[in-house]
Amino acid sequence: MGPAPTAPPQFAPYHHPAAGWGAAKSVTRFLVREGAYVDGPRAIMRMNHENDGFDCPGCAWPDDTKGLHLDICENGIKHVTWEMTRKRVGREFFATHSVTELSEWSDFALEDQGRLTEPMVYDAASDHYVPIRWRDAFDLVGRTLRDLDDPNRAAFYTSGRLGNEATFLYQLMARELGTNNLPDCSNMCHEASGRALQASLGTEKGTVDLKDWEVTDALFIMGVNVASNAPRMLTALSAAYRRGAQIVHINPLVEAAATRTIVPHDFVDMALFKSTRTSTLNLQPRIGGDMALLRGMAKAILEQSTTDEKALDQLFIGRHTTGFEAYRALCEATPWEEIERQSGLDRAQVLKAARVYRDADRSIFSWCLGVTQHEHGVDTVREIVNLLLLRGNLGREGAGPSPVRGHSNVQGNRTCGIDHRPSPEFLDRLAEVCAIDPPRAHGLDTVNAIEAMRRGEVKVFVGMGGNFALAAPDTPATYEALRGCELTVQVSTKLNRSHLVHGRRALILPCLGRTEKDHQRGGLQSTSVEDSMSMVHLSVGMKCPASPHLLSEPAIVAGMARAALPDSETPWEWYIEDYDRIRDTMSQALDGFEDFNRRVRLPLGFRIKQPARELVFLTPSGQAEFSAAPLPDVVPAPGTLALGTMRSHDQWNTTIYSDNDRYRGVKNLRTLVFLNPDDMRERGIAEFDPVDITSTAKDGSTRTLNGYLAIPYEIPRGCAAGYMPEMNVLCALGDYSTQSDQPIMKHLKVTVTASA
Template identity: 85%
Template sequence: MSASQDEEGRTEPRVGPEPQGDPESRPYHHPAAGWGAARSVSRFMVREGVLAEGPRAIMRMNHENGGFDCPGCAWPDDTKGLHLDICENGIKHVSWEMTRKRVGREFFAAHSVTELSGWSDYELENQGRLTGPMVYDPGSDHYVPISWKDAFALVGRTLRELDSPHQASFYTSGRLGNEATFLYQLMARELGTNNLPDCSNMCHEASGRALRASLGTGKGTVDLKDWEAADALFILGVNAASNAPRMLTALAEAHRRGAQIVHINPLVEAAATRTIIPHDFTDMATFHATRTSTLNLQPRIGGDMALLRGMAKAILERSASDPGALDREFIDRHTAGFEEYRALCEATPWEEIEKQSGIGRDGILRAAGVYRAADRSIISWCLGVSQHEHGVDTVREIVNLLLLRGNLGREGAGPSPVRGHSNVQGNRTCGIDHRPSGEFLDRLAAACAIRPPREHGLDTVSTIRAMHDGEVKVFVGMGGNFALAAPDTAYTHEALRTCELTVQVSTKLNRSHLVHGRRALILPCLGRTEKDHQREGVQSTSVEDSMSMVHLSVGMKRPASPHLLSEPAIIAGMARAALPGSATPWEWYIEDYDRIRDTMAQVLDGFEDFNRRVRLPLGFRIKQPARELVFRTHSGRAEFSAAALPDVVPAPGTLALGTMRSHDQWNTTIYSGNDRYRGIKNLRTLVFMNRDDMRERGISKFQPVDITSTAKDGSHRSLAGYLAVPYDIPRGCAAGYMPEMNVLCALCDYSTQSDQPLMKHVKVTIAPAA
């Protein structure tokens, strides 16, 4: 099977022109979105056979009246009723879900698991939608049909036979709606475990812990209206054109009104240059691109914290002659720990800041000057900040910088993490948390008449280790593709194969169905675009975006198969089978999801009067105490932190490698082998390198190389024969695509601050292929 295809169906790899010479000729200076996105989307819909029905569905995306929420990123919906609040990757995600291709019993009868294991991940998902529940038959090495009743019975019997409920772990991806999320955590806790790992454990765990420590909330405080009012936007570790494309609208509008936009990232990505917004028909017709930045800074991988410290140091130094540089009234009234932080900044030498950040003092002072000149500033970040050993300290440093000028609790200012998957924030809000608060458990116990466990459960890394050691025997994956998304691929696969039972709730075939336990189930579910018929009629589900807005999503398409169940129905079926004596009205909940929401309103802070408020135009925003300058911290104030700068300079001969998505990819789903903005055609086995680093190692452009990582425990992992692509990236840094490069990140390489795998800071050596 081919590794992947480009949009024209070609399979030969091609790399675009080496980024050199006139900056405007560099691949990353092609305008983001615009006609390139339109052409890509059209070809994709033709390939998936949805050219007729796809546009109709797309026109219903992200609409508050009878529309469905895009199952892609968590960027908020437009607040002004925009009818084309869409993006290239969102359309591809929906078209991928709406494909006419099907994977039914005939497919599984024709292909064994061993055969399918040799297929590429692209080819697996490209087969189409799953149509009915399947169970693995070890005698024939095939998946064979099973009834829903028997599938639930298998899950229930296996869970009941465990020696302890802690021998099961219940994973959640960010695609799960709020109602299903609530039922899922209720099932796990009624069984008796807090083993609820989720994709946040691998992406924004550091952000939540840092914001909770600094501000008493695990979320950002700003909304889209704040983005529209900010004088300065600082964007750290975000590739918005691919990962949050609708942010491009906010960036373009900010530039047009004269706001300053500073991008901080080791790679200058397409979103940090220019864009043509597809719903701006005049710009599309005239090919007019709007700039999306006023300053680009390229720190070394892991150098963000030092750069932020340098900005704070510059502001503090300036305050000696510029009384307006600091907001002393805000600091004195609302913060704690300022003097300790000021002393730390004063004691940190500029030489160390420059060394660790990889940015010269002049560049840092330019960024600090932008920050000082702005009355209202937002700092936004994504995984380029959080997936590091010191991710918590870096996010707290972001808050430190905001506090210095009182950029909190007022319009146009505050912290704004960019969540990836569509409902990953809602998952955490609605109870997917292996470290739940006592207050949440008390309310859950009172509303649902259960006795939830109080001890902390397993997160993603500890679940993998526990499976590998035989301590977790049942793994349930609610969406996602755990076998590929997790770090240390070989170790993770070994861990899954030790399980007594693995259960995957999915829409499409993926690697996690082939890397399974002794017994395995594939339970196919409805997609977000599809109608969910229950006893009381067509049901809606809710999601929470990355700025705490909660709104309804209603599918509008006929399901891909009559044998699909909704995610809430699948969870309820498993729960009833595993908990035959349960007093929880599982079947009653599924008849009408309003009943689930009524219970959620009793348990979840901020969800009072849930059913009425979620039906308001645009839904409702969960209250944010920190935005009102109410801080649920130990001191009752916003807390400055005073962490020492980490040493992130690679040792001689080594490089810091960050994994990332290509443009034509969403999480582990690969739509094609292209990465348009970086000049790549049908190639994924590559590594982007600094030209001087290549020259030092005797590597010529596009030469095959071997990449070897060294873990904290001294063990090594390797990839062979990758092509070295020269790119504009800081010296000592390299980058390549996940999930292929996840193999290089050892399970023991996780942050001691957040327990996140260090996907953005893998220590590697790169040499010409042997």
């Protein structure tokens, strides 16, 4: 079952501005389709508003600092409307449809059934989910966890939308049980960024804020499709262009956001159909070629420094860095021919980017998964930092590194303790404040948790939000892992694939959404989130819950914890009565959260301190550290292509809103592969021809998708692209970066051939 039949697949290159009237029309159609005639407009007026608003459950782009009343985007509105649907999935639905039947439905159809309304447990005899009381559900979780012979036989996964208060309780429960098995979505997206920034600067986060974006001279936007993944960034890009800043987009695909935009809350521009450019230079390196481009820019700056004393910030380098001479020698020893070969760009293009960087007094580098989901993702992010250090672009206004986090509170999850490799300092403080004895051994990340489930070593999987079965790599292996568990628990708002790929026993625990009011004994509650730039602020729901049987995420965590830890001295029930109590404990346990309850209620909340921004580097040397990694060989072997997976415009993570991708000109199609026209001709493939895509893993094993349709696209030769989660099957579980342990979903080795 899926969307109603539509017209045949269509493709026409997109030539319009991003956002603008196209977004307005898309939102209107979506609101009508979902019947959100009242709640939709209400949500638009409350989303991302300080004090009484709720935080968009989509991306983590920071809220406007000047009180903008329409700080929203097309995808955010879709995401919220999808959550506020009037459709319901209750006991009658599950009585009608077996798990076997539902497993044949499309992922769109599953989520389109609406909001889950009560806790359900899988009944193997009937192959149906049946109702279960909350108390009994918690007892099942608690009894199963208590019966484990080792707490490390459980894994506790976290999606990026979980609020800070629930996050803190969740990690506290896991560690009081005795495990650091806390895999999360960061393991699949920005793990490389965190490890690289920690090694270079002593922090896992970027150092800039939105005010820096407003004054910088140059923006380098790398490996991110802004119009779909962080659409509110379009406001910053258009403003930067208007004040004369240089904007360089670096991506194998020239996305809509790298051309022009009409920002919807610029009413005059909307009325006049007046667009603003969002770039001054577009560069298309080959997939994986970003590091070579960065190395070339650094080489050009260093060469220029022999005749231009202002090309380098020698004072900054001497006072605040270490490893410069080794890096200089590495750049000098890297031939231009190798830089051109690995980047896929000619020397003149690299020099253009270097010239922009040299001429700018203040520069910001911003990047997303196009940089991180590679074997060499950590080295590439460190190369970004190297380039910033050369010109002292750190510790001053308008300059620094700025990773784009893709989910609303994924950064807050890590800040508040979701980390399978916690630091001794964090554990010491947690032990002191919460009176527990947390385990010290590192736990399992996402890939290793899947492997442990497949081996039978992990027997309980708890998913706090998200859709793990679809989000993870190597879909068949992930399915096998989940089905081998004794118990799987999914805390969710809507039906999804992870409820159907389950253990021998399974629970669906429905929770409140971000848009809904959370009433506890202490009154209406708020939760906090942290954005991409370390701002922490409150979120308050606006509408009545979809069902009276829903619990909040903190309440669900506390219920599981009390059942699993009946003798715990942690005041789980007391915490849930008033979330201020959780925040009071967090203020003692978490560095940077001092006086949490007062500061989070300030206008716009507060920013967590960033020592590196103040040129305090918590590295072994006490200085910012240059790295000196060799360039990786990213040139595909003859006959092969490098394939990167990505979202379509009409989806958010694993949630599919339609089979369209407006900004890439695609309608009625998701099972496709974008190819360079010359690569297509070489293989005798024409537009819409069915093709077979075969990936070859590091261990030599292969995986194939059959009958995908070929689309000619402006992408470098030797490169290909297609949509996740459908293409996750091509990424073998063992194909993860040895630097970050991330699945290398942006750099799969594939062959593409015409289907027989």
